[in-house]
Amino acid sequence: xxxxxxxxxxxxxxxxxxxxxxxxxxxxxxxxxxxxxxxxxxxxxxxxxxxxxxxxxxxxxxxxxxxxxxxxxxxxxxxxxxxxxxxxxxxxxxxxxxxxxxxxxxxxxxxxxxxxxxxxxxxxxxxxxxxxxxxxxxxxxxxxxxxxxxxxxxxxxxxxxxxxxxxxxxxxxxxxxxxxxxxxxxxxxxxxxxxxxxxxxxxxxxxxxxxxxxxxxxxxxxxxxxxxxxxxxxxxxxxxxxxxxxxxxxxxxxxxxxxxxxxxxxxxxxxxxx
Amino acid sequence: xxxxxxxxxxxxxxxxxxxxxxxxxxxxxxxxxxxxxxxxxxxxxxxxxxxxxxxxxxxxxxxxxxxxxxxxxxxxxxxxxxxxxxxxxxxxxxxxxxxxxxxxxxxxxxxxxxxxxxxxxxxxxxxxx
Amino acid sequence: xxxxxxxxxxxxxxxxxxxxxxxxxxxxxxxxxxxxxxxxxxxxxxxxxxxxxxxxxxxxxxxxxxxxxxxxxxxxxxxxxxxxxxxxxxxxxxxxxxxxxxxxxxxxxxxxxxxxxxxxxxxxxxxxxxxxxxxxxxxxxxxxxxxxxxxxxxxxxxxxxxxxxxxxxxxxxxxxxxxxxxxxxxxxxxxxxxxxxxxxxxxxxxxxxxxx
Numbered sequence: 001x002x003x004x005x006x007x008x009x010x011x012x013x014x015x016x017x018x019x020x021x022x023x024x025x026x027x028x029x030x031x032x033x034x035x036x037x038x039x040x041x042x043x044x045x046x047x048x049x050x051x052x053x054x055x056x057x058x059x060x061x062x063x064x065x066x067x068x069x070x071x072x073x074x075x076x077x078x079x080x081x082x083x084x085x086x087x088x089x090x091x092x093x094x095x096x097x098x099x100x101x102x103x104x105x106x107x108x109x110x111x112x113x114x115x116x117x118x119x120x121x122x123x124x125x126x127x128x129x130x131x132x133x134x135x136x137x138x139x140x141x142x143x144x145x146x147x148x149x150x151x152x153x154x155x156x157x158x159x160x161x162x163x164x165x166x167x168x169x170x171x172x173x174x175x176x177x178x179x180x181x182x183x184x185x186x187x188x189x190x191x192x193x194x195x196x197x198x199x200x201x202x203x204x205x206x207x208x209x210x211x212x213x214x215x216x217x218x219x220x221x222x223x224x225x226x227x228x229x230x231x232x233x234x235x236x237x238x239x240x241x242x243x244x245x246x247x248x249x250x251x252x253x254x255x256x257x258x259x260x261x262x263x264x265x266x267x268x269x270x271x272x273x274x
Numbered sequence: 275x276x277x278x279x280x281x282x283x284x285x286x287x288x289x290x291x292x293x294x295x296x297x298x299x300x301x302x303x304x305x306x307x308x309x310x311x312x313x314x315x316x317x318x319x320x321x322x323x324x325x326x327x328x329x330x331x332x333x334x335x336x337x338x339x340x341x342x343x344x345x346x347x348x349x350x351x352x353x354x355x356x357x358x359x360x361x362x363x364x365x366x367x368x369x370x371x372x373x374x375x376x377x378x379x380x381x382x383x384x385x386x387x388x389x390x391x392x393x394x395x396x397x398x399x400x401x402x403x
Numbered sequence: 404x405x406x407x408x409x410x411x412x413x414x415x416x417x418x419x420x421x422x423x424x425x426x427x428x429x430x431x432x433x434x435x436x437x438x439x440x441x442x443x444x445x446x447x448x449x450x451x452x453x454x455x456x457x458x459x460x461x462x463x464x465x466x467x468x469x470x471x472x473x474x475x476x477x478x479x480x481x482x483x484x485x486x487x488x489x490x491x492x493x494x495x496x497x498x499x500x501x502x503x504x505x506x507x508x509x510x511x512x513x514x515x516x517x518x519x520x521x522x523x524x525x526x527x528x529x530x531x532x533x534x535x536x537x538x539x540x541x542x543x544x545x546x547x548x549x550x551x552x553x554x555x556x557x558x559x560x561x562x563x564x565x566x567x568x569x570x571x572x573x574x575x576x577x578x579x580x581x582x583x584x585x586x587x588x589x590x591x592x593x594x595x596x597x598x599x600x601x602x603x604x605x606x607x608x609x610x611x612x613x614x615x
Contacts, residue, residue: 028326029325029326029327030325030326046473046614046615049473049474050473051469051470051473051614051615052614052615053612053614063476064474064475064476064477065476067474069474071470075467075468075469075470075471075474076468076471077416077417077419077420077464077468078420078464079419079420080416080419084416084419087416088412088413088416089413089475091408091409091412091413092406092409092413092475092476092477093476141474158323159323162319162320162323163320165316165319165320165326166314166316166317166319166320167316168316184289184323184324184325184328185323185324185325186325187325187326187327187328188327202327203325203327204288204290204327204328204331257288
């Protein structure tokens with residue numbers, strides 16, 4: 001049973017429509033949710049948690065006691081100490097493990113007596129992670145957890161995710177606009193752009209379906225309509241093409257497997273001429 | 275166990291292939307004996323900081339090629355090396371690699387004798403190292 | 404409601420930032436009471452207590468906490484019920500403390516403490532009525548707009564009552580209210596409690612339909 005399934009989710013705001021979106025987050029894997037800011041990622045996550053009520057569609061998700069959430073900023077009272085955060089939240093979770101929480105605070109280097117408002121961004125993220133991992137959660141939802149973080153804190157988060165995934169009943173939904181976080185650790189990737197789902201498949205399939213192409217000007221006209229996120233410049237052009245379309249290209253073009261970043265950027269970009 | 279897997283981000287070779295290649299080499303070298311348990315798929319994914327699907331794919335390929343057997347609930351065990359199978363596979367791979375060399379040589383205008391010379395030199399230097 | 408107990412504790416913990424303000428108000432109330440301004444000491448503290456209670460609804464701080472409530476295993480209606488209980492509790496607590504100071508001060512100065520209990524209970528009833536109509540407005544429109552609307556409505560009503568009745572009639576009304584004694588006070592408390600009950604149902608309805 002998958003920990004999260006969204007079917008036919010639609011939500012309309014002023015001037016912005018999300019969906020209809022079908023998203024299945026398979027148990028035992030890391031699902032990356034990528035897209036530009038404002039593409040609809042946070043709305044999808046809030047819908048999954050029941051915070052936003054969709055205009056249409058269904059949400060099937062495991063109980064909140066089995067979910068751990070990390071946001072880009074801690075949603076705790078600014079004056080709470082780290083230890084009070086644990087004390088305030090523990091009663092909600094039957095499976096709360098105080099020694100694990102204390103251990104995670106120590107790992108994070110957080111002084112238990114320090115107030116939430118005194119924590120750096122990285123510490124704030126790690127505090128949320130400590131809470132999320134201390135009550136037997138099977139689904140970890142990370143909503144932009146690494147924005148504004150220094151590389152060390154980012155690395156520590158990815159370490160924790162990797163450790164969390166050694167249990168095959170555990171699942172992670174990792175939403176971010178920083179695609180490099182997901183380059184290696186994501187099993188599945190869902191790409192969202194302007195409220196629409198552009199792709200949802202394994203990361204390997206995604207990087208096999210597309211090719212990053214750098215070509216000479218002479219090659220362009222024949223394939224122009226097939227190029228996504230075309231960037232033309234004085235010396236040539238580059239863009240994303242579906243892999244089967246690249247057979248038409250001549251020897252002078254460079255055709256490479258794209259990074260996740262290149263896929264997301266070029267699927268979302270309008271063609272440009274420098 | 276002394277089984278090391280070292281990955282390169284820049285080699286251009288897909289991660290799952292690198293993992294597969296290194297495990298295969300370790301098996302062929304005898305770093306792991308037949309009947310030994312390889313690291314778990316998830317444990318390896320954690321250690322290398324790659325996705326679970328990536329390590330799963332590497333292990334599936336190794337199983338398909340006859341190097342390991344994946345037992346659900348237990349893990350992946352190294353299979354006894356079937357010499358015949360290994361030989362056959364090696365020959366197939368070598369044929370492909372040689373075909374590339376022959377083609378390149380023909381385009382460059384090399385004679386069969388010159389090509390064989392290259393091959394002999396390579397074999398000699400390989401034996402010496 | 405098994406999630407109510409944890410939620411109540413969470414709400415109490417959320418008020419920690421206002422501890423200091425409450426303490427200062429308690430001290431001021433005590434000072435007023437013993438300095439002779441008995442009539443001021445209790446309402447001051449009562450209003451502070453009520454404001455602290457209202458801070459649970461629709462403020463910027465609460466909106467941040469909404470992200471927390473959204474991921475906790477707690478139902479929206481439980482959040483609302485808990486907020487109401489704590490708001491009513493804080494208000495009542497403040498009035499009780501205010502009354503105690505006023506009572507002790509009166510006794511110390513040899514004045515009569517009679518009628519103090521009645522006023523205290525009447526204030527509880529009256530503030531419960533205020534809470535009943537302010538809270539849903541704050542939940543629906545946010546603390547700023549909501550309290551502004553509530554204030555505007557109160558002023559309009561006071562204005563109408565004040566001008567409509569005239570100064571003397573108002574004083575007469577208050578005097579007769581005083582004289583009506585315990586029954587009126589009990590009535591006021593009853594109205595306050597009923598008001599809160601209706602109010603919590605309205606707020607739950609609003610809260611359950613909102614996007615957070």
